[in-house]
Amino acid sequence: DVKVTQSSRYLVKRTGEKVFLECVQDMDHENMFWYRQDPGLGLRLIYFSYDVKMKEKGDIPEGYSVSREKKERFSLILESASTNQTSMYLCASSFDGMGNTIYFGEGSWLTVV
Amino acid sequence: GEDVEQSLFLSVREGDSSVINCTYTDSSSTYLYWYKQEPGAGLQLLTYIFSNMDMKQDQRLTVLLNKKDKHLSLRIADTQTGDSAIYFCAEKGSNYQLIWGAGTKLIIKP
Numbered sequence: 001d002v003k004v005t006q007s008s009r010y011l012v013k014r015t016g017e018k019v020f021l022e023c024v025q026d027m028d029h030e031n032m033f034w035y036r037q038d039p040g041l042g043l044r045l046i047y048f049s050y051d052v053k054m055k056e057k058g059d060i061p062e063g064y065s066v067s068r069e070k071k072e073r074f075s076l077i078l079e080s081a082s083t084n085q086t087s088m089y090l091c092a093s094s095f096d097g098m099g100n101t102i103y104f105g106e107g108s109w110l111t112v113v
Numbered sequence: 114g115e116d117v118e119q120s121l122f123l124s125v126r127e128g129d130s131s132v133i134n135c136t137y138t139d140s141s142s143t144y145l146y147w148y149k150q151e152p153g154a155g156l157q158l159l160t161y162i163f164s165n166m167d168m169k170q171d172q173r174l175t176v177l178l179n180k181k182d183k184h185l186s187l188r189i190a191d192t193q194t195g196d197s198a199i200y201f202c203a204e205k206g207s208n209y210q211l212i213w214g215a216g217t218k219l220i221i222k223p
């Protein structure tokens with residue numbers, strides 16, 4: 001079974017703190033994604049990566065950066081957390097970017113106070 | 114731009130059928146998907162339909178696609194309490210990214 005693991009399920013951080021959200025997949029997938037999920041807004045793509053060290057901006061990259069130093073690991077970084085970044089963050093990986101091959105982690109609930 | 118719309122809530126009685134609707138704008142979509150998100154969990158692929166099909170059935174699930182109206186629906190027969198979840202519609206956009214709806218929360222009344 002494909003497994004996408006997000007290191008933290010629940011985090012509480014202070015405004016201005018640097019936040020790292022880690023994601024690891026075990027299926028040697030090329031593509032990895034970070035989404036943000038907010039009620040009534042569905043999933044919005046923050047960044048995606050199609051290979052090691054390669055990244056592309058999604059729909060809402062402002063305030064975020066990413067790192068993909070190894071194929072299995074894709075990190076989302078909030079350089080200076082703000083309260084409007086309180087949200088659920090979902091990591092996903094995919095063999096080919098098709099919706100029938102995309103697998104999601106369980107999500108990380110981030111609260112910024 | 115490309116957009117996917119679905120209503121935010123649907124309430125049905127246990128044992129009834131649930132029909133969750135979705136409209137999309139990209140007529141070139143090749144695949145359309147339904148994902149299920151149970152409370153506290155990530156998203157899981159429920160089913161998908163290729164654009165040259167108009168119906169797909171899988172046990173209690175029936176997907177109907179009306180390409181002319183760009184309308185997709187998911188019917189769940191004999192809805193059970195375990196079907197309580199948020200259901201997301203998604204289409205494969207003009208690049209390989211997925212375009213997501215806001216999700217429909219299915220509420221089951223006893």
